[in-house]
Amino acid sequence: MIGKNNYYLSSLFWSTTARILNAILGFITVPLLLGYYGKAEYGLLSIATACNGYMHLLDLGMNTGAVKFYTQWKTEGKTDKVFKVARTNITFYVIIAVVNICMLLCVAFWGENLFSVTHIQFLQIRSCLLIIALFCVFSWVTTVFNQLLIADKQLAFTMQIQCVQVVLKALAVILVIVANMTLTTYFFYITLFVALACIPYAVKCRKDNLIDGFCPSWYWADFKVVLNFSLSIFALSLFQVTATQSRPILLSIFASNGASAVADFRIIEVVPQLIIMIGGTFSSIFLPKTSEMVAKKDELAMHEFAYRWTTYTTIVVATMCFPFMLNASDVLSAYVGSEYAYLSKWLIIWCLTVLVQMHTTPGNALVLAYGKTKLLVKVTAVSCLFSMLLNVLLCKYLEVGSTVIAYFVYTLIIIGLYYVSFYKKLLGLNRLKLLRCFLVPVIIAFLIFIIVYFIPITKNCFGEINERLAYVLVCIAKTLIWLLPYVGILLIFNIIDLRKIKK
Structure with missing residues (x-):
């Protein structure tokens, strides 16, 4: 079984399983809920979750900082520091939860003029924000245990819990149809299921002696070390999250029909979000390993890691992006x-953006492990502000397309920084070799893409069957025709080396 003996494969297997299940659920629920509640009403859920998503900045970068130092201290045998900071972290996140609740309440009761919605629609948003506030403490404290598990290389366990959450969310969708559940009640249940992850995470941490108790404490001297590092990550996250989470919010404010534009955004977001989540999983897998390498000052291992995993990450992401493109x-x-097919050009550009963005995940993990982020923060700030301005300027003309174009520009600026500065000056890597690790699998994928694109496979090829099923069969047929030669070429030319992967 893929699992116990290979950290990379077990983590990737369970992470991919969780993301695929989540994607399947999204693919099923979005059209169901869209048809059941209506486009405008469904868009209200997206506005509420986008508002709270931005508030995750309150984390102050601790999610990355804690994993880095927990891993470093475990490598150095300083378990007592892990215990002290973990319990102090509980206090920290309870405080953050209280602040989060206050901000949600302010938006819920005094933020009606922020959105391009009717008064009735805002009341619905208010209900959703109050539900999020209700579970805030549980959601934030879950982060403490999640950090400990990831640092202990138990990402697979956290993904298994997420698989259970997907099943519970699917049951909530069934109840919507069977029991005629209201939008607010549905939102209550899915928010509850997310918060409940706190229980198994906490039990697992205590059982595996990753924390010595759940009583909040305050060991400032040890916690300050993590916080100081995390604040540099926070400055980076501030602009990264702003660039990401501001997109639907700007649409809701500046688009001519805020709810409708945000609904379009959520429709095409499902595919890129799946790929981005898997990319985020790579970050969670890589950071404990790169932190160990940096702590041991093993440059040879770092260089081998960067080249090998840039290739593998590119292949994984390309395998997901190209079929959707x-x-x-x-x-x-x-x-x-088919009435939403006009969004296809934006979906293609967004998938291309994700492909370019995700291939730097291994390099990013090494940069974070070193903690050298000042230049990255400055460039991210400029590119974030530029992308937001571009989004606002294009919003009236392109609607949802403005968010896609603006984020593509943002991504190109950040990637440019890695190649111009970080790879050579900080990590001592060969930039051309690293670029080749990205381009070789992408060029192969693109050449096969061009050939398959012109093969005349349409829904009419499958006779008189259900129209949507015919479209699904078209997608499956084209994907297989593209995928099989792609994987074959990668294996023939040893771009994928199965012996090394097994090892």
């Missing part, structure tokens, strides 16, 4: 109906 129109037609 190839079948963008058919995917949307099968997913939410």
